[in-house]
Amino acid sequence: MRAVLVTGGAGFIGSHFVKRLLRSDDVAAVTVLDALTYAGHIENLGEAFLDAKLDFVEGSILDARLVGDLVRRHSEIVHFAAESHVDRSFYESGNFLTTNVLGTRTLLDAAFRMGVRKFVHVSTDEVYGPLLTGAADESAPLRPSVPYAASKAASDLVALSYFQTYGLPVCVTRSSNNYGPCQHPEKIVPLFVTRLLKGEPVTLHGRGQHVRNWLHVEDNCAGIELVLSSGVPGEVYNIGGGTDLTNKELTQLILRACDADWDVVTYVPDRQANDLRYALDCSKITSALGYRPTRALADGIEATVAWYRANPGRWAPLLRNPNAPMAQVRVPGPAGV
Structure with missing residues (x-):
């Protein structure tokens, strides 16, 4: 049976994903770690609190001691926690870099020490930057235009480096607008x-x-769940809505x-x-994992x-x-x- 730590699980996408995990018969425990900032609300989890499998912890991914204690008890991590609004990043770029890059590194360090079986880092299509023609596949260069996208691109690279350097089984998902x-x-x-x-x-x-590109949050969560269960470590998967x-x-x-x-x-x-x-090319997750937006x-x-x-x-x-x-x-x- 699986025990999954979900960071940012009281946020928009994270809360939908937590509810999806709780419906899985092979998941024994789900812990949400969320700082409950302006975009994270405990009400987003709502009826999920009726499920005995759910544990909620209010705290920051920058708290290394707390993160270590939580990671020790889980076999998998799905990392949603991030500063995510483009306009805010114009005025608060330091917060974005601290949370999105250093917070991700704190989680990765703990995951490596504790021997986590799978780490899914949730990212965005904005890391590819603007495309006047064509669509970005997972091998496209990262050309972020704004501090938010730059902080996510940096955290993507840090996450993937932990696979290359330490063998930590990391996957990255990059979705379009939810x-x-x-x-x-x-x-x-x-x-x-x-x-x-x-x-x-x-x-x-x-x-x-x-x-x-517009993607319903439940379709994104379905793609993330596929990557968690079947994604190849070290790989990036674009998730779009078509x-x-x-x-x-x-x-x-x-x-x-x-x-x-x-x-x-x-x-x-x-x-x-x-x-x-x-613009995203999502053919990889479709052909490799059978993903289809519904x-x-x-x-x-x-x-x-x-x-x-x-x-x-x-x-x-x-x-x-x-x-x-x-x-x-x-x-x-x-x-x-």
């Missing part, structure tokens, strides 16, 4: 949905032509699901370092809007008290996406 229930309303989908549900306008950067949209096209889907029209949309000047296009984007957006409509008590308090240093920084011009 969406779904429980996402913090600073990201584009929940930001637009919550504003529209409140009757407020939304803003697009530039002319809304930035291209992203749907590339401009932000304007995405906005159209959200407007339709929220019964809103284009008169609530305004355009603002593009932000600095806003990569025009990301959720159509339009259906997923409608279901996501329905969740936010039905659960204002989960997101409305975050809009009143974001508990975020960036909210205290005055940035010229209106916020947009």
Whole structure:
């Protein structure tokens, strides 16, 4: 039977993954380690606390003693914990580097000492940087444009170096943009949905032509679970949703699901370092592990809007008290996406 440590398991993607693990018959214990910062909320785990297999520990991945004590009791680690919002990284780059790079190194050190059987490091397609044409496969160079992406690229390389140097069985996943229930309303989908549900306008950067691939959080978790069980140590696996949209096209889907029209949309000047296009080649995980995304984007957006409509008590308090240093920084011009 397996015992799995999940860092950042009270965050958006991590909490969905924890619930998925708890449904696995061969998993005997799941421990969540989460610092409960602005994007990590114990409420995200909700009904998971009814499962006797779940243990929750509030703490930081930078706490070497705590990490060592926890890793000792687990055979596998799935590492979600990270500072993850691009705009915040413009003002808090030191926090991003400390958490994402040094925190990952703290976990890797403990995993090596304790002989962990598998370590999955969860990353992002943003490490590849912008692509005007084509799609990045796992061998593409890393060309991050912003501090967030640079910190994730650095942590990817540190994780892979532990396989090359010490033989630690590390895999890295790089996913495209996730969406779904429980996402913090600073990201584009929940930001637009919550504003529209409140009757407020939304803003697009530039002319809304930035291209992203959209992946339902449950599809990403399915891919991560495949990598945890069957991924080859030392390998990287891209995980995408198969749907590339401009932000304007995405906005159209959200407007339709929220019964809103284009008169609530305004355009603002593009932000600095806003990569025009990301694109992933996900053929490796498909051919090697049999991964297939199962959720159509339009259906997923409608279901996501329905969740936010039905659960204002989960997101409305975050809009009143974001508990975020960036909210205290005055940035010229209106916020947009």
